[in-house]
Amino acid sequence: MHKANVPMAWRRFKSKYNLVGTKCTKCNSSFYPPRLICPKCRREGKIEEFEFKGTGKIVSYTIIRSGPDGFEKQTPYPIAIVELDEGARVTGQIVDYVDSDLAIGKKVAPVFRKVYESGKEGIIHYGIKFRPEN
């Protein structure tokens, strides 16, 4: 993990604290992380801000046993690619789970959590993780 400094972290607050992405109103595709250009419509596309509900399902998952710098104290932790109900896919950790929750197709909901702490500036990075939904 690259140690993001204050401006690097700050400029992404909006999308990292809430699932604020974008949507192309021409083709109705939604993007998270936000895209500034629609890959389908390109110059014809019309991009607007769009907030995802955050509910979705696990597309695939793994358990990280050897974490990068800044995550050493958290290992092992599960991480998944989640397909949001509105269509976009996003990477995030799974929390508040029992082992049987780690399954492809499992429904999840978003939670706001601390992700890691970095650097001399002691920034605490927050973001969206996912918990199993029963």
Next chain:
Amino acid sequence: MAERVAVIGVGLTKFGELWTKGIRDLAIEAGAKAMEDANMNSKDIDAMYVGNMSAGRFAGQEHLNALIADQIGLTIPSTRVEGACASGSLAVREGMFSILAGQHDIVLVGGAEKMSDVSTAHATTGLMGAADEEWEGFHGLTFPGLYALMAKKHMHDFRTTREQLASPAIKNHHNATMNPIAQFSFEITTEKVINATMVADPLTLLDCSPISDGAAAIILARESVARKYTDTPVFIDGTGLSTDALALHDRRTLTALDAAVRASKRAYEMAGVTAKDIQVAEVHDCFTIAEIMAIEDLGFFKKGEGGKATMDGETQIGGKVSVNTSGGLKGAGHPVGATGIKQAAEIVMQLRGDIGKRQVSGAEVGLTHNVGGSGATAVVNIFKR
């Protein structure tokens, strides 16, 4: 194609943890060996391309294009090329195009990486720069983690078994025992792979390629010039490059690298061959699942059948298609920037027929498949005798 580009010399250093050697020592050794192999002097070289991913992060040294030219004693045009783990093959393409564009007759293409001077954690962090830092790395995802996500999905969708998943590593370690430059020249077993330390489920330490130091170089020449230096030129008749979303979650699928599929189609078309014509291939097995997907993406086997094919021995030396005779990234090592060039050198030696114990008999058409990151860059090059 008006004129063909030939490889007329190859040079490789040992791959491994090479404490006595820095990046300049490695690059120079590989370059000098390639020139010796081509029976030429450095003054014959018109230009250089250097593949390197991250000397800045791993060795604190950027500006490798000038450094390496300087150390060889040259002031010729020299360019560094970067595309993560595919940097080497990108450099091969650039060297090839500079000849086809009529700018040069003889080009040295080298790749080098020095990774063991930093801690494993630092090297892992550096490698993660090839993924999407802000939206993957931020959440604590690692490179083994990315490929683990693909492996999990491949096992789910196609019933690929844990034993099948291990099979490329076992084959590649076996091949590495016949390669003098390989980092790991010992055999491993299915049990050893499955019971090794878990890195990111389902991948264990023995599903992962290592952190390595090493360099490789090849010398390219215009066809009309090549025969002055060698009676056994090997031609690069096809090349394909494609890119895809940097982040794995943004891709169409987790069980194929679309960039590799597109790159191979372009390369096959340019070379006038199909997957069936390929007898020997070096593919990017940074993790075991990567080799299984590669042999499917390249069209050697149907999607979902790569694990079974490997376990059945169809990719061993002398099988339907001999894959990673060098030992691949897993057995031979993966000094990132050098890997694509090492793959090219392996195929050239196979097609020249002078590679020794691991020779694929009668090999005439070969291929390299080199992937950057988790599949955002893929380069496929096709070689013919």
